Amino acid sequence: MAKSKKAERLDASTEEKIKEAARTVFHKKGFAATRTRDIAEEAGINLALLNYYFRSKARLFEIIMLETISVFVQAMALALNDEKTTLGEKVERVVTSYIDLIEKEPDLPIFMLSEIRNNPDLLLVKLPIKQAIMGSVFFRQHHEAVTQGKITEPSPIQFLMNLIGLIMFPFIASPMLKRIGDLKEEDFNRLMQERKRLIPVWIEAMMKAS
Amino acid sequence: MAKSKKAERLDASTEEKIKEAARTVFHKKGFAATRTRDIAEEAGINLALLNYYFRSKARLFEIIMLETISVFVQAMALALNDEKTTLGEKVERVVTSYIDLIEKEPDLPIFMLSEIRNNPDLLLVKLPIKQAIMGSVFFRQHHEAVTQGKITEPSPIQFLMNLIGLIMFPFIASPMLKRIGDLKEEDFNRLMQERKRLIPVWIEAMMKAS
DNA sequence: GTCTATAGGGGGATAGAC
């Protein structure tokens, strides 16, 4: 029987237990509001072990941050670089995989975006994000579609902002949206599932309208 | 000559100077990462005065937070409750006023959204957000438009998510977007100005497509 | 009202036993 991903994994190595605990707590509270004691408790180990394995809170955080961004960017880069899919299929794939991912880990987007604000340089330099996106098959196909008049919105950056924003924003704003719309957890999730179907339709309509 | 809004206002009352400084620092770094010393320095006063006027960091924060949310919600509520404007005009007005507002204070959205995550209850209860939005003229007009078949997307919540997301998300993600798209500050601002025109067009296309 | 000085506590990190 395969191990549960999120459950406690008592058999995992201590180092790995600390990392999983750190991921959980950092994602939920952010760097500044997280206490190393919280991580130790979540991991079921002693505080001293955290420093034994990772030297400092800052180093542990950096590791978690890089892994988190990497997961996000790779999911995107893989979808955008598939030679075999059309533009529309790429949109569908990005939408579905991100909505599923974020529904499992709802803290991810707000964590990433707010921590990147505090470390604008340090963390992004180490990953080849720009090349992965700007040099992608997606960008070539987008350019071709514009040239052939299939879509009229000429800026791939606007396209990306819209796509990612339509996916992520509801999750980022969910506490406020739940309050405004009087939504329970399950109502909210149902709306997000609807969006898997709706966003690709909307994106197509938008790109022909501008 | 009217005073500059953002400039130092040496003539402002001490209490007001502290509040302005607190707004600046809290918005930029969030509650947990802000030190009261930072606020005192920004205000050009002594640390003890902060506690003299506001008793504690937490109380000062709550005041700033409520005012900030209030500004945001009121701008929205006013636009959505205008009896004289059409649905499309409301969209244009929300888009323009928010993009202008956020361009002046780019930290606003990420501040609000990430701090609300940490205080999901406390802060939203005190403002009549739900009524202002859900009982608005906008909602009545949206319902009428659906009934008359002018738009085909039946959920006003999805509509709102899309509208606010298309406006705010680029600002929230700007550090990453600037890096990916190799954009300078002025390039980014130009894209946001373009969006004042584009978002209403996109929204209209989306609402007829689903 | 505004300052200086300091109390008081919390949190990151380490020493040292096992």
Added chain:
DNA sequence: GTCTATCCCCCTATAGAC
């Protein structure tokens, strides 16, 4: 490798002079 005990700095908050 893992623990307990502790150091020490930093930050919030207050006491008390002016």
